[in-house]
Amino acid sequence: MKIIVFLGPSLPRSEAASIIDAEFRSPVAQGDVYEATLIRPDAIAIIDGYFGFQPAVWHKEILWAMTQGIHVFGAASMGAWRAVELGPFGMVGHGWIYEAYRDGRLEGEDEVAITHGPAAVGYKPISEALVNMRRTFASAADAGVMTVDTARQLVQIAKRQFFPKRDYEAVITAAQLPAAQAADLSHWIRRHAIDQKRRDASSLLHWFSQNINYLSAPKRVAYQFSATVFWAQAVELKRREMLSRYPGRKLDHARIEQFTRQTMGNADVQCRQQRLEQCKP
Structure with a gap:
């Protein structure tokens, strides 16, 4: 069974490789899914992807891959976003982030956008994803570390920040919380922050490891690929x-x-x- 996974900062490659035997490639960019189809994998999983300074993965190449009998999945980051857009055509989404986009609880690609280091340092995240902050602040409110209103305030502050500069300390500082509360919250976050992108990426790979038989039959689609x-x-x-x-x-x-x-x-x-x-x- 041949599986190609486009993975970057959402999950360390060493951890991913311990879950499933797959070919791990760099975050996906335009043309990469088409290139992946040339070796006829059974499945392609899109987790991380580039956008902005590099053209993002094209919807057309995902549609093409599925017409070649290749199952295409998405989760956690760029993959979740594309899975929502192409779900009606057969791309399969997975995880909390995908479901939140699908159901309208999340909007905008900046929810999952971050900056990260190069491949040489394992695509180490430099900024924090807004979706992770949402989950963490909600969890802190549930734990009684702050009120629900304060959690909402922090999310709004994070939303206004340019995504490459998002991090917890910057948001807490901008909120001008009382010193003691700010210190308690920072301490709590260091111990209990939720990395939802990592959770969803790991969950998708675990799903693969437990459902290999699902991939034994080629993907079937109900649309006709339109060449242009x-x-x-x-x-x-x-x-x-x-x-x-x-x-x-x-x-x-x-x-x-x-x-x-x-x-x-x-x-x-x-x-x-x-x-x-x-x-x-």
């Missing part, structure tokens, strides 16, 4: 990027070409062959 010139352009750009990234490696161009032709009309293929950069939408 934009899809042809995206595939060609990814092919070129792979060639530049692996200059000494022989890529399976026949498979890439076969994958492309399976879903493109003759006009799209002809357009791609006539130098895509000159094609107009």
Whole structure:
């Protein structure tokens, strides 16, 4: 059984590898899911992903993957968001964050957005996710560390902060709580903070380990993949990027070409062959 997991700061890779035997790749960006389909995995799990300074994973490539019989799951971060958007087409969401987005209790990608270090340091988080703060402040209120109104106030302060600068101490300072209360809350958070993204990522991988038989049958979809010139352009750009990234490696161009032709009309293929950069939408 071949599973590819796009994972970054939500869960340490060493912990993920102790849960399930999978191929772990860096946080997903545009074109990465398409590239993953080239080795025909049984399932793709999207947990973490890039956006902003890198184009985010494209809905179209997820839809494409599922037409190839590949099960696609999402949880915790970018994966949860995409699973809500593509749930009607067959992408499967998992976890508290996914359910909160699906049910309208969470809105906006900034709920899960953080900054983090590079792969060399294990994508170590630098800022805190707003969704984790929501869960932690609610838990602190349940524990009697502060009132429900104070918890709501702290969430609103965190919401107003730019996501790369979000952290608990900055929020507590901005709230101007009495010194003793602020100290007690900071101490409590250090011991009991909830990392919901980590919980959901771990939960999805545990689900995989316990439900491998679910993946034995290829994914079936009820939609017809609609090929466009934009899809042809995206595939060609990814092919070129792979060639530049692996200059000494022989890529399976026949498979890439076969994958492309399976879903493109003759006009799209002809357009791609006539130098895509000159094609107009």
